[in-house]
Amino acid sequence: MAKRPTVYDVAARAGVSIATVSFTFSQPHKVRPSTREAVEDAARALGYLPSASARGLARGKTGAIGLFSFDYYARNSGVTADADTPFGDEANEDFRMFPLYHDEVQRGVEMECWRRGYVLMVGDTKSTSSEADIAGIAGRVDGLAVFPNTLPDDILLRISKRIPVVELSIPINNNGLHGVSVDNEGGLASLTEHLIGVHGLTDIAFVGPLGFPDKEHRFSGYSRAMKAAGLALRTVDTAPPGQLAAFARDTVAGMVSEGTLPQALACSTDEEALAYMDALAAAGISVPGQIAVTGFDGLVAGLVNRPALTTVRQPLVELGRTGASILIDQVAVPGKEPVKRQLPVKLMIRESCGCRAA
């Protein structure tokens, strides 16, 4: 690559000053047509590309929004990739099978950024991320979007002193950052009401480990609906994602042998619901014939499943869009108070609750 031409080169070739060159690009109508053409010709001839670094420095804004995503490789292989790590076998199709939760959110962020004339910087958060890596992104954007629990809170707080930071899909809280969440409680409440009202079920168990804020809220939605109907609460635990299948199988086996199988399993995520449906099938129990199962998230995997999973659909793309939107608004007019927004969810009545023939 030859040395990149600069404004100076263009100015010299066009016979004007660098200020004029700069103007030609930023305020084309402010410069006389003849000189504009001269500048543009010179730029074209030289293959000139304005340096975004220099521009960002001079203007104090970068025109970019940052998003901390995940290290897919590490996430799927369990290994943090480095330069020597060979790549996995693509024949393992599992991890690319369906769009993941974050993919959809990221898509939303992209869409909104582009719509508003920003570009998106995507960085990862590997376990080895140093503060320097993080600064590497935070330092080059005008706003930052992060998924919860990917970055230490203190770092987030520090960054948020300089540029707006929005947490995606974080329950409403008071950590001082901007945030977008969905109506976890209302969603599971109306799902539970559906199970009670439409299907007349009374023995409904909530499945999900508590401790995660999202799930707590979903639980309280379940709880609210059950109490309103005068029904007793009941919960079933789940294991960490990795052991989900085995755990579900054991749990189902246990309930079967003890004769304590509930009429419905209201799971706190689609992933859990799918695991329990597999376990139930393995135990020869029909869904929704003998037991209803519902999820939460609205993943495509649940839609493709047979019976199709009744669930609560989160507006994932919208979540990303809203996050980006808050950021861009804040860049323009920084507000005093953190912006918190909650998005509605949508009940997706499909087959696994017993609504249509499976």
Place this chain on the structure above:
Amino acid sequence: MAKRPTVYDVAARAGVSIATVSFTFSQPHKVRPSTREAVEDAARALGYLPSASARGLARGKTGAIGLFSFDYYARNSGVTADADTPFGDEANEDFRMFPLYHDEVQRGVEMECWRRGYVLMVGDTKSTSSEADIAGIAGRVDGLAVFPNTLPDDILLRISKRIPVVELSIPINNNGLHGVSVDNEGGLASLTEHLIGVHGLTDIAFVGPLGFPDKEHRFSGYSRAMKAAGLALRTVDTAPPGQLAAFARDTVAGMVSEGTLPQALACSTDEEALAYMDALAAAGISVPGQIAVTGFDGLVAGLVNRPALTTVRQPLVELGRTGASILIDQVAVPGKEPVKRQLPVKLMIRESCGCRAA
């Protein structure tokens, strides 16, 4: 946001010069532990974040790779989004149903960038992209990856004079840019051989509009295999994506009424294959019972379809990874010649060719 602290502020607070602050971040081992701590404390106290713009300017590199993606909103709504365009109904699930071709490629680019310590800038190419928009991205990255036919060639050429540019999934050619492609010809050749050798078919029609370089290569793979077996070539046209379903239906109806239905339809893309399978089903023709259908791409949609689509799987993630890899290599050591790489494809024998019970 308070004024962002700079090296000067940190230097002042730590009682050192800005050069030392800079050193502390770039060559920590070169500075005495005591001063390093002083600097780090000051930086922490101030909430200092180095400005990537300034750093990029001073260093002449940005540490970012750019990718021109698509304007999803425009692609799915047919409308170019602007600040006033409201957002579509997410209930239209079609467009988020399966990971699209580009999503997987983008994922690959992300993975490789992160693995090598780069961040990714994703920009869109809306129909209204001005040269300035493009420069907006090209000017802030060290290398650029693009999908074919998204940017005018002359602009690409200009950009490639300054930074390495790689075309993803472009057939091998001589346009002077780096490129990654897949073995289109070999893929369709072995698929055709499978149809001939394993299933004993002789009347195999190639489906696909020629004119697109990729498809030309696929056609020649088909053609090669047919000729090698002494069979006659036969082609069926397809319409532009938008009218695919209707066109396929008409075509099938035509062939049925004329009694010219072939034994197999070797489609040039999964999308076409799926459309033809729908059309055949609508006409009451069984696949693979009465006719075999195959695709090319390896989309998830084909996997979920019943019968599952026999196809040629492109290594999409790997495509992105390879592209990014070429770029990053070129940033380090610019080469004279454009790098062209071709990736192998993989035959995915499933049901639609007749291999397993449908």
Place this chain on the structure above:
DNA sequence: GTGCAAAATCTATGCGCTTCAATCGCCGGG
């Protein structure tokens, strides 16, 4: 042709950081 306001262009400076060359401080040897 002159005068003047508006438009066009230029001069000069700063944005925050990196880096090279130069300086400083400290140690041990002579």
Place this chain on the structure above:
DNA sequence: CCCGGCGATTGAAGCGCATAGATTTTGCAC
């Protein structure tokens, strides 16, 4: 006690662009 030598630190010069303010040019009325 002085000097050389070496590592730690600093001074200063940019990197490429934007922009306020100064200056020149242009267009126009008189």
